[in-house]
Amino acid sequence: MNRTLEHILPNVQKPARYTGGEYNAVVKDRGQVDLRYALCFPDTYEIGMSNLGCRILYGVMNERPDVWCERCFAPWGDMEEEMRREGLLLYGLESGDPIAEFDIIGFSLGYEMAYTNVLNMLDLAGLDLRAADRHDFSPLIVAGGTCCYNPEPLAPFVDMFILGEGEEVTLEYIDLYLQAKEEGWSKEELLREAARIEGIYVPSLYEPVYRADGTLEEVRALEGAPELVTKRIVQDMDKAYFPVKTIIPSTEIVHDRVMLELFRGCIRGCRFCQAGYAYRPVRSRSPELLAKYGREAIEDSGYQEMTLSSLSSTDYPDLLPLCDELLDYCAPRDIGLSLPSLRADTFSMSLMERLQRVRRGGLTFAPEAGTQRLRDAINKNLREEDLLQSCRTAFAGGWSGVKLYFMLGLPTETDEDVLGIADLARKVYFTWREYSPNKARGVRITVSTSWFVPKPHTAFQWEAQIPVEEYQRRVNLLRDALKRDKSITYNWHDPQTSYLEAVLSRGDRRLADVLEWVWEHGGKMDSWTEYFDYQRWLDGLAACGLDGDFYAHRERSRDEIFPWCRLSTGVNADFLWRERELCYQSATTPDCRTRCSGCGASKLLEGGRTCG
Structure with a gap:
């Protein structure tokens, strides 16, 4: 040394x-x-x-x-x-x-x-x-x-x-x-x-x-x-490299476990989700290879936990037989198996029974919006009954906690949609009251909201982020609606970093001067509250003659030239605009396995293959 x-x-x-x-x-x-x-x-x-x-x-x-x-x-x-x-x-x-x-x-x-x-x-x-x-x-x-x-x-x-x-x-x-x-x-x-x-x-x-x-x-x-x-994609996931031998850290890290990547891409088409568009088309690994990688990675590393990861892991077509094969190996060794990205409409009793064979973790669902109208507008393709049925299944099986994630400021959102989050959380609570076999343990329902950031290469790339004052008003509206519910905890995301995220994710090359100014004046580790200084960023924008609202809070016309216009995810702009129009009709687009939406991403696949 x-x-x-x-x-x-x-x-x-x-x-x-x-x-x-x-x-x-x-x-x-x-x-x-x-x-x-x-x-x-x-x-x-x-x-x-x-x-x-x-x-x-x-x-x-x-x-x-x-x-x-x-x-x-x-x-x-x-x-x-x-x-x-x-x-x-x-x-x-x-x-x-x-x-x-x-x-x-x-x-x-x-x-x-x-x-x-x-x-x-x-x-x-x-x-x-x-x-x-x-x-x-x-x-x-x-x-x-x-x-x-x-x-x-x-x-x-x-x-x-x-x-x-x-x-x-x-x-x-x-x-x-x-x-x-x-x-x-x-x-x-x-x-x-x-x-x-x-x-x-x-x-x-x-x-x-x-x-x-x-x-x-x-x-x-x-x-x-x-x-x-x-963009470049890996054509065949079964031939793609997987890190069976991974570095074992000398100190605790955030995800200290084996991570098995089931597939890349997403079949769902949520209109706000950059990853869902950017990672298309869907390409899966075979369950046989995944089971082999999982066993070898555990044996090499000594980890006691394995996570099945993808944008929506429960959409993996061979999930249940894969879980069975992995659990036959994991259960006798007390190795936990978890699925961090669950969809409420694909959570089943059979899946729940498999997940709790070793150890029971928390459950997290992301309805994203509080009303069916808004969930349809963002193409979440999730019904309230799907969520409540999943909660019935979980609570009846002994779970006593669930986390629910939502966004505030989505296109077309109204106060009714915001209050719908509180109504949905209460319905989850009453579902626990009705179906839990062990009410003495109590229930932990956590509602978390983030501020919607319109991202490049999505159907909402033309949208404006709502002003910070309006975001805070909606936070207060929801907080007041939930404050009497003692079993429901409400957390909301800091608006300052979300504003800057919108500025930087939608920004052009002139923002490089702002980045350099902020760094010269002590900016670093800005994702950590210990170092983040919002005023420093505002001062940097002003010093460089730029207005953050120009990037974050301005709606774009269809024909505006984007800073990212020379880059392509394979999803064509006409498709994205059509999805934006369907948002304002609260009309949904079926998932890719139900019907091809013609987004263009399948053209990235060699040999005329289709997604999935």
Whole structure:
């Protein structure tokens, strides 16, 4: 271990975040590899180590003998202070070497409020923030993840963005980098060639042109840039890499368990859900392979819990036989099996009996809206009776707690819809009163609401977020309606971060100046209340001559040019607009297994295959 690091660690919280050396961490001889890759997660060790995508990419790259991928996380404030005082540059956990010496630095972007951490990590590495100021061939700065479906606020800081799933395209641009390095290309030559790889967006090859009113006239593709960058997908999930051997953390992390990814995509088509559109088409793993991966991962890691994860796990067609096979292995070993993403209309007695064979966790359902009219408007395709029947099943089976998630500020929402949340929660309570065999234990019903953020590439990308004052009024309306119900707890999301999430997720390249201003004035770890400063963001917007309401609270016309207009999820804009129109009619679209909606995503599949 570096002597400076040895000196620092006794002075910080959770030093295990910064030491490396965990079981299954990959250590290679730096002299025997051709390329070194720093896989950076712009949040703490506990968050980043829980990220399945990072686990997959780490394994995919380290399977190659010529590549060494190391991990790097954002240090907490106490560690950052010590590093800056001692002049210790940001380093890879496996080797302790400064990541500025690596060939490629790749960031995983899952949440807009982590953007300031990207800038902070570049600075801690001793690198210039702006891509235009980094003239050297290496390190190349790459970013991928859900936020890359609108990368424009970060565009001036990143050399290239990866759109979609990274397992295959990462290896392709690594090969291109090695070729460029061997043949002595310039950085500009490398980026122009990289832009020809499907799924890679090189922001320096596009130039935004603004009108006097601040809207975009066009995003001009420069010479050599593709007109449209379409996301990459893995065609066959049974051939996709799965991290059976995963790093066992040295300290507790958020999701400290085996995560089995059942499928990618979602059949449902909720109109507000960016992931539901962006991850299409649906591609599943076979139950035989999943059971094999689950057993091997448990045996290698020693974990005592396994989670079956996907956007809507109960939509996996072979879920019950898969649960039976896994439970035959898990139950005798007291290994818990959980399903974190349950739909109320697919929760059954047979599934419940399987889930409680080992240990019984809490139940979480997301009705999203309080009335049937609004659930139809957002295409939730969930009836009140479905939810109540699931609660009857759970309460009769001995469950005594349920969490219900909703959004406030959805398009077409009225006060009647807000009060409908309270009515629905009470109906869940009375269902417990009627069906629970053990009322002495009491019941815990938690209602949580978040503030709706209209996201790119969804049917609601044209919508305006309601003003913060109106959101708070609706929170108060619901809180007053629930305050007399002692068995119902109401939690609501902080509106300040949701406002900034709307600004950044819908923003254009001019917001890069705001990000840099906020970082220069102490902004970092903005997803943590200990560090978040709302006024700093408002000051940053004002200092750069920008209005956050222009991005968050303004409805778009159908023909407005979006900052993300050069990027495609495979779902066509005409389909999204049609879904928006159906919202205002409170008309639903059937799920993809009932009837193909013609969204366009199936065209990404080779060989004329259909989704699912």
